[in-house]
Amino acid sequence: MRTKKLDRWTPLSILGLLILCFFAVICVAPFLYMVIMSFTQSTTLIIHWRDVNFTDFSNFVYVFTKSGFVRALINSIVVVGCSCFFNCLIASMAAYGFEKKNFPGKEALFRVYLITLMIPGQVTMIPTFIIMNNLGLLNTYFALVVLIINAFGVFLIRQFMSGVPDELLEAAKVDGCPELRIFFRIVVPLIQPVLISLVVFTFVTSWNDFLWPLISTTNSDMYTLTVALSLLKTQYQTNYGLVLAGATVSFVFPFLMYVILQKQFVEGIALSGIKG
Amino acid sequence: MAEDRSGLPLLYLMIHNNDLVLLRTVPKSGGTSLTRKRREAVQGILYVLPSFILLIVFCIIPIFMSVYFSFTDYNVMKAPALSGFSNYQKMFQDTYFVASMKNTLIYVLVTVPLQTILSLLFAAFLASKMSKMRAGGFLRSVMFIPVIASAVTAGTIWRIIFNADNGLLNTFLGFFHIPALNWLGSTQTALISICIVAIWKNVGYFLVIYYAGIMGISRDLYESSAVDGATPAQQFFRITMPMLKPITYLVVTLGIIWSFQVFDLSYLMTGGGPGKATVTLVMSIYNAAFKQYRMGYACAQAVFLLLVVVVINVLEDKVFNRGEV
Numbered sequence: 001m002r003t004k005k006l007d008r009w010t011p012l013s014i015l016g017l018l019i020l021c022f023f024a025v026i027c028v029a030p031f032l033y034m035v036i037m038s039f040t041q042s043t044t045l046i047i048h049w050r051d052v053n054f055t056d057f058s059n060f061v062y063v064f065t066k067s068g069f070v071r072a073l074i075n076s077i078v079v080v081g082c083s084c085f086f087n088c089l090i091a092s093m094a095a096y097g098f099e100k101k102n103f104p105g106k107e108a109l110f111r112v113y114l115i116t117l118m119i120p121g122q123v124t125m126i127p128t129f130i131i132m133n134n135l136g137l138l139n140t141y142f143a144l145v146v147l148i149i150n151a152f153g154v155f156l157i158r159q160f161m162s163g164v165p166d167e168l169l170e171a172a173k174v175d176g177c178p179e180l181r182i183f184f185r186i187v188v189p190l191i192q193p194v195l196i197s198l199v200v201f202t203f204v205t206s207w208n209d210f211l212w213p214l215i216s217t218t219n220s221d222m223y224t225l226t227v228a229l230s231l232l233k234t235q236y237q238t239n240y241g242l243v244l245a246g247a248t249v250s251f252v253f254p255f256l257m258y259v260i261l262q263k264q265f266v267e268g269i270a271l272s273g274i275k276g
Numbered sequence: 277m278a279e280d281r282s283g284l285p286l287l288y289l290m291i292h293n294n295d296l297v298l299l300r301t302v303p304k305s306g307g308t309s310l311t312r313k314r315r316e317a318v319q320g321i322l323y324v325l326p327s328f329i330l331l332i333v334f335c336i337i338p339i340f341m342s343v344y345f346s347f348t349d350y351n352v353m354k355a356p357a358l359s360g361f362s363n364y365q366k367m368f369q370d371t372y373f374v375a376s377m378k379n380t381l382i383y384v385l386v387t388v389p390l391q392t393i394l395s396l397l398f399a400a401f402l403a404s405k406m407s408k409m410r411a412g413g414f415l416r417s418v419m420f421i422p423v424i425a426s427a428v429t430a431g432t433i434w435r436i437i438f439n440a441d442n443g444l445l446n447t448f449l450g451f452f453h454i455p456a457l458n459w460l461g462s463t464q465t466a467l468i469s470i471c472i473v474a475i476w477k478n479v480g481y482f483l484v485i486y487y488a489g490i491m492g493i494s495r496d497l498y499e500s501s502a503v504d505g506a507t508p509a510q511q512f513f514r515i516t517m518p519m520l521k522p523i524t525y526l527v528v529t530l531g532i533i534w535s536f537q538v539f540d541l542s543y544l545m546t547g548g549g550p551g552k553a554t555v556t557l558v559m560s561i562y563n564a565a566f567k568q569y570r571m572g573y574a575c576a577q578a579v580f581l582l583l584v585v586v587v588i589n590v591l592e593d594k595v596f597n598r599g600e601v
Binding site: 009013016017020021023024026027028030031033034037044045046090091093094096097098100101102103104106109112113116118119120121122123124125126127128129130131133146147149150151154179183204207208210211215226229230233240243244246247250251254255257258262265266269270 | 313316317318319320321322323324326327328330331333334335336337338339341342345352394398401402405415416417418419420421422424425426427428429430432433434435436437439441442443444447476479480481484485487488529533536537539540543544558561562565566571574575578579581582585586589
């Protein structure tokens with residue numbers, strides 16, 4: 001067995017491994033550079049270890065106190081939290097309706113949902129901006145959250161929903177379980193794995209969203225982290241340590257989320273890919 | 277947010293009222309299957325309703341509004357005034373828009389094939405050589421890290437790495453005596469630099485999709501073909517690639533749709549410059565709408581973007597389905 005495994009490592013495959021490792025290094029190196037640089041005060045671009053002081057948080061302190069990052073961080077957390085909650089709720093309700101109930105025009109409507117996934121967001125962006133402007137909803141959490149909710153969640157959960165046994169729902173119905181309790185007490189716990197995947201997706205989409213917050217927030221109190229970071233970059237062009245400290249703050253939350261929920265990240269993408 | 281939360285009890289009430297009505301009007305023994313069907317239909321519609329309303333208000337109506345605005349002059353202050361096809365005519369004489377179209381096209385043509393091929397090759401390698409090794413899982417996790425960073429974060433870091441004066445990349449290349457380049461400051465390399473970052477950021481995502489797809493292919497196929505003397509290369513081209521066709525379709529489709537929407541990276545890294553070298557289609561839309569307040573003109577560009585994406589999807593569909601037989 002062992003020799004067989006060794007046989008498979010031809011010179012060509014070792015070259016492949018080296019290329020792969022090289023790419024992996026390129027994937028992490030910029031982030032390591034970002035973190036290390038955010039602990040230096042020097043204005044050079046090369047890491048000089050004598051300038052690096054991991055106990056010196058002054059860049060972070062400056063970012064938080066002087067440039068409105070605290071407010072932006074809170075905004076991002078609120079927007080991401082609401083996006084995840086409402087996207088899961090609305091998408092799982094719709095997916096349940098599509099998969100477990102019958103109503104006329106169901107599949108045609110679902111096809112419309114799928115088609116909307118193909119439409120670039122920029123096509124609807126300007127009218128949406130005008131609608132929000134007329135309703136006085138610019139600079140609100142509502143505007144930032146509502147656009148995150150799209151048909152993707154419905155599509156993703158429906159894939160999973162087909163695995164929920166109809167007999168179980170029938171049995172609950174026969175026992176006189178009210179409809180909404182069937183949904184919240186039986187269906188929702190059963191689709192929990194895919195809900196976690198959707199939370200992960202929504203988290204990353206919403207946290208990283210840039211163009212819509214850039215347009216829909218004109219009041220600096222409503223900026224999200226991505227917008228705040230892009231402004232930091234313009235304000236402090238050459239203060240690289242400071243800019244990268246801001247980048248580190250905006251990266252650390254999705255990164256922690258990824259470390260904790262790695263499996264769900266990957267499974268969610270794989271699920272959407274294989275069946276899509 | 278308030279209306280969403282209060283929507284729930286309302287929905288609950290409606291479903292229950294409906295139950296009551298149906299129970300009262302129809303004798304229990306008789307046409308239960310019919311009433312059950314109707315009740316189920318009503319319930320189904322109610323479940324779908326919240327997402328349907330959002331879809332109508334924030335996706336479908338805006339598309340029609342976009343199309344309508346694209347035939348008007350509209351600056352937000354005054355009501356839109358119909359102007360026929362003039363926005364579309366202006367578009368193709370506008371050097372800024374033409375440059376943005378050209379850049380976006382180059383960007384798509386560079387990133388989509390490269391990221392698709394790289395992620396497929398990496399996935400195939402990881403699946404065939406390292407699927408049982410912890411190192412394989414580790415490599416996959418590491419390559420996914422750029423995916424979770426926002427384009428804003430990635431753009432911020434890479435702008436600094438690409439810096440012409442002693443930036444990390446130029447210093448690194450200096451070790452191999454490769455002369456320093458003004459990556460983002462020169463019209464020749466700025467767009468390519470953005471493509472590199474995009475590929476760097478996307479490979480991990482598509483790799484995960486491809487990897488799952490390859491792991492889904494039956495091992496027997498590989499084992500029996502190996503017995504028949506197939507080389508790894510033959511296995512790749514005769515088994516892996518054909519079996520992955522639906523996944524490649526997805527990867528290419530997503531890649532094209534996303535790439536046409538590129539904005540963040542070039543906004544952060546170059547701001548469209550130098551000159552018009554990295555202006556993208558979405559940046560042109562953004563500038564027309566939110567810098568110049570020419571909403572009608574911006575909508576015309578957005579509709580054009582939609583048409584391009586639709587046409588490319590239809591063509592791609594044809595290409596993929598022709599080989600199907």
